[in-house]
Amino acid sequence: MKGQLSSTVLRGLGGSNTSPATRLQGYEIRQYLLDKWDRACSYCGSKEVALRVEHIQARTNGGTDQVSNLCLACDACNKAKGTQDIRVFLTDKPDLLARVLAQAKAPLKDATAVNTTRWALYERLLTLGVPIECGSGGLTKFNRTGRALPKEHWLDAVCVGKSTPEQLKISGITPLLIRATGHGNRQKCNVNKIGFPCSKPKGAKKVKGFQTGDIVRACVTTGSKQGIYVGRVLVRTSDSFDIRTRAGRVQGINHRFCTPVHRCDGYSYQNGVPYAQKNPTQAT
Numbered sequence: 001m002k003g004q005l006s007s008t009v010l011r012g013l014g015g016s017n018t019s020p021a022t023r024l025q026g027y028e029i030r031q032y033l034l035d036k037w038d039r040a041c042s043y044c045g046s047k048e049v050a051l052r053v054e055h056i057q058a059r060t061n062g063g064t065d066q067v068s069n070l071c072l073a074c075d076a077c078n079k080a081k082g083t084q085d086i087r088v089f090l091t092d093k094p095d096l097l098a099r100v101l102a103q104a105k106a107p108l109k110d111a112t113a114v115n116t117t118r119w120a121l122y123e124r125l126l127t128l129g130v131p132i133e134c135g136s137g138g139l140t141k142f143n144r145t146g147r148a149l150p151k152e153h154w155l156d157a158v159c160v161g162k163s164t165p166e167q168l169k170i171s172g173i174t175p176l177l178i179r180a181t182g183h184g185n186r187q188k189c190n191v192n193k194i195g196f197p198c199s200k201p202k203g204a205k206k207v208k209g210f211q212t213g214d215i216v217r218a219c220v221t222t223g224s225k226q227g228i229y230v231g232r233v234l235v236r237t238s239d240s241f242d243i244r245t246r247a248g249r250v251q252g253i254n255h256r257f258c259t260p261v262h263r264c265d266g267y268s269y270q271n272g273v274p275y276a277q278k279n280p281t282q283a284t
């Protein structure tokens with residue numbers, strides 16, 4: 001949900017001259033409205049456009065700031081409606097009028113389910129006696145925006161909770177990017193397009209204590225491939241391993257030259273770009 005927000009600009013509610021608490025509430029309400037109205041203009045259905053928080057009954061006509069009186073509108077619809085009553089504005093579109101009014105009163109079922117589960121989980125975690133704090137999508141964005149940080153997963157992780165420090169010293173930090181790659185599959189051999197086996201059965205997963213995906217360091221002292229190679233290994237029952245190094249793939253390395261550096265655990269690890277290098281002007 002959080003990732004989708006970047007393409008949608010939402011304005012209105014809680015300007016920069018209001019108190020932090022009010023502004024935070026504005027962020028939470030915006031998140032809620034984006035989910036509730038499916039990130040689209042409630043009147044014309046436009047997506048991927050700047051959306052405003054729209055009062056269904058205009059404030060000048062006694063409309064409140066309650067969520068049940070709020071929807072989303074693109075600039076064009078926002079201007080076209082102005083302070084008109086929604087029944088006048090949508091007089092030609094009774095179906096749409098009924099839909100907007102019904103949706104405005106509808107609670108967000110998914111959000112309710114998530115909230116209930118979240119609080120139940122929180123209560124149980126509390127009984128463990130370890131320090132725990134809760135965050136939300138709105139609070140994360142509030143913290144990130146207030147500190148002028150770019151939208152990155154690793155920076156969001158530090159902005160999640162109330163304990164996020166005012167000053168974040170992130171200059172020069174290189175994030176470690178970890179990706180779940182899985183442990184391979186259980187398929188025993190390759191099959192052709194109608195499902196008949198068309199290759200030999202898969203060999204043993206472990207060969208001489210090594211497994212495909214392990215990171216190894218090979219120090220080859222004899223033969224034509226002398227040198228030191230570090231990378232992921234591809235094992236063969238013939239003992240002739242391949243090593244995928246940064247410079248490319250090296251074939252035919254005997255297992256006795258290899259020492260394990262990191263056992264395959266279903267994740268890939270990669271260094272990201274150091275913070276200042278990527279964002280030279282925003283480093284703090």
Ligand SMILES: [Zn+2]
Binds near residue numbers: 073074075
């Ligand atoms: Zn619109």
